[in-house]
Amino acid sequence: MKTSILFLLCLLAFPGFSQGRVVRVDEPGFAECNGFFYGETPPEGFTEPFHVKICQRYNKEPRFATLYSTEDKTPLYSAFKYTKPAQSREESWLVEPQIDDAESDLDEMKHEGDIGGSVNNLGANQALASDYADSGYERGQLNPSSLNEDDFQIATYTLTNAVPMTPSASKNWHRDVKNIIEQALAPHCENKDSLYLIAGSVPSKVRVKDKISVPQLLWLAACCSASETWSVGLVKQMNDESHMEELAIGELEKQFPTEVNLFKSNCGEGKQSQGKMEAILQTINQLQSTEPILPAVTTFGYSASTPGPDQTAEEEQGEGSLLKRVAGLIALPFTKLLRIVFSIVREVVRYTFYFLWYVVKQFSNIIVGGFSSLWNGAMAYIKEISLVLLNIPRDMGQVAANIIKGFARIVYHVVSLTCRILSIPVRLFLHIASFPYYTLGAIPVVIKDITVGIGSTFSLIIDATAALLSGSTSLATHIVKRIIPKVSSDD
Numbered sequence: 005m006k007t008s009i010l011f012l013l014c015l016l017a018f019p020g021f022s023q024g025r026v027v028r029v030d031e032p033g034f035a036e037c038n039g040f041f042y043g044e045t046p047p048e049g050f051t052e053p054f055h056v057k058i059c060q061r062y063n064k065e066p067r068f069a070t071l072y073s074t075e076d077k078t079p080l081y082s083a084f085k086y087t088k089p090a091q092s093r094e095e096s097w098l099v100e101p102q103i104d105d106a107e108s109d110l111d112e113m114k115h116e117g118d119i120g121g122s123v124n125n126l127g128a129n130q131a132l133a134s135d136y137a138d139s140g141y142e143r144g145q146l147n148p149s150s151l152n153e154d155d156f157q158i159a160t161y162t163l164t165n166a167v168p169m170t171p172s173a174s175k176n177w178h179r180d181v182k183n184i185i186e187q188a189l190a191p192h193c194e195n196k197d198s199l200y201l202i203a204g205s206v207p208s209k210v211r212v213k214d215k216i217s218v219p220q221l222l223w224l225a226a227c228c229s230a231s232e233t234w235s236v237g238l239v240k241q242m243n244d245e246s247h248m249e250e251l252a253i254g255e256l257e258k259q260f261p262t263e264v265n266l267f268k269s270n271c272g273e274g275k276q277s278q279g280k281m282e283a284i285l286q287t288i289n290q291l292q293s294t295e296p297i298l299p300a301v302t303t304f305g306y307s308a309s310t311p312g313p314d315q316t317a318e319e320e321q322g323e324g325s326l327l328k329r330v331a332g333l334i335a336l337p338f339t340k341l342l343r344i345v346f347s348i349v350r351e352v353v354r355y356t357f358y359f360l361w362y363v364v365k366q367f368s369n370i371i372v373g374g375f376s377s378l379w380n381g382a383m384a385y386i387k388e389i390s391l392v393l394l395n396i397p398r399d400m401g402q403v404a405a406n407i408i409k410g411f412a413r414i415v416y417h418v419v420s421l422t423c424r425i426l427s428i429p430v431r432l433f434l435h436i437a438s439f440p441y442y443t444l445g446a447i448p449v450v451i452k453d454i455t456v457g458i459g460s461t462f463s464l465i466i467d468a469t470a471a472l473l474s475g476s477t478s479l480a481t482h483i484v485k486r487i488i489p490k491v492s493s494d495d
């Protein structure tokens with residue numbers, strides 16, 4: 005209880021540790037989260053404009069990668085690696101402000117209640133905690149928190165890593181994924197850093213509150229790039245909550261509505277270890293069995309997969325051995341009953357603890373929210389009063405400056421108008437006085453122009469007469485020359 009309270013207080017006090025960075029379009033892949041993909045190559049085929057890449061970070065370190073659909077308000081997949089599981093912590097869900105408001109100054113995940121009005125259109129492109137309230141669905145994690153150690157576990161509590169699941173489907177999904185990864189996949193990959201895991205969902209047309217798409221199916225893909233390479237896929241239909249079907253990666257890719265490629269080079273296709281694959285599938289089949297996994301023996305202790313000796317050899321083991329087996333068979337139902345009772349008591353205690361913690365948390369939120377609202381209101385009031393008081397001297401200075409400026413304009417216009425009125429008689433007198441001077445001064449120029457004009461006229465007449473005489477003489481000469489040669493030819 006104390007650990008959970010301290011954990012929640014740390015999240016509230018240091019929200020900057022939880023960061024879900026929206027990857028820009030010009031960045032390759034998932035930027036610093038490319039290491040969660042085989043060959044540092046994300047799945048291909050997810051190219052819709054409403055797909056958003058998120059590098060889920062915590063404490064300044066990348067923890068896993070998520071492709072989020074703003075149309076379906078659910079993640080399409082989360083890519084992660086298997087880390088050492090830690091004890092489950094109290095749920096503390098976060099949202100990603102930049103998905104709804106790209107211009108937001110909040111570049112990290114926040115609690116929905118801490119955002120307030122600082123993000124425009126909050127919830128327009130992503131699911132909120134209020135969308136799940138009274139809906140009959142839980143926030144099911146694609147990357148389960150139970151598979152992660154402390155820092156990685158905290159980062160999984162983001163709504164960009166959750167899809168709507170019924171309580172039974174959520175319980176079965178987390179149980180199956182945890183058991184399969186811990187008991188079937190991780191033990192058969194030499195180095196856990198070489199085990200690449202992608203968990204995702206295929207959205208359906210069914211929506212929670214006409215907003216969040218309920219998954220049609222859930223899937224898990226694994227690729228081990230150790231010395232013995234292998235890959236496997238699993239599908240969980242939502243109408244069959246108790247079963248996960250194992251598939252080859254190629255068959256899993258056919259379950260998507262569009263053509264996709266989950267792993268680069270199909271996770272070393274053609275070089276995969278068949279022995280590893282058979283061992284993994286056998287373990288998965290055992291885990292998927294509805295019966296508990298018990299030693300493979302018959303009623304009398306023989307192997308179910310190999311023939312035992314004949315009956316006479318068995319009887320030679322003695323009556324004491326037979327009585328022990330009979331006692332074991334009689335005690336088995338009681339053992340199972342005790343396990344069931346213990347499980348019921350454990351669940352009752354756990355949910356009672358959750359209920360009490362929920363009540364304490366809600367009460368704490370109300371108190372913290374009340375103090376926070378009161379503090380914010382007081383600070384806002386003090387801020388506004390301070391601004392008003394600081395603006396009074398400035399406003400008074402502006403009023404005084406405007407009065408002086410208006411008085412100066414009045415004086416200027418009066419002086420200007422007076423000067424214009426006084427300047428009219430002076431100009432008129434100057435024009436009248438200067439008229440004789442300009443008139444007498446113009447007479448010689450006019451006489452000169454008349455004389456030049458008369459001389460030019462006489463010169464033009466003389467030139468025209470000379471040109472006329474010259475033309476007449478030339479014409480007469482031409483006529484005489486044409487007549488005289490003709491007379492001479494007649495003679």
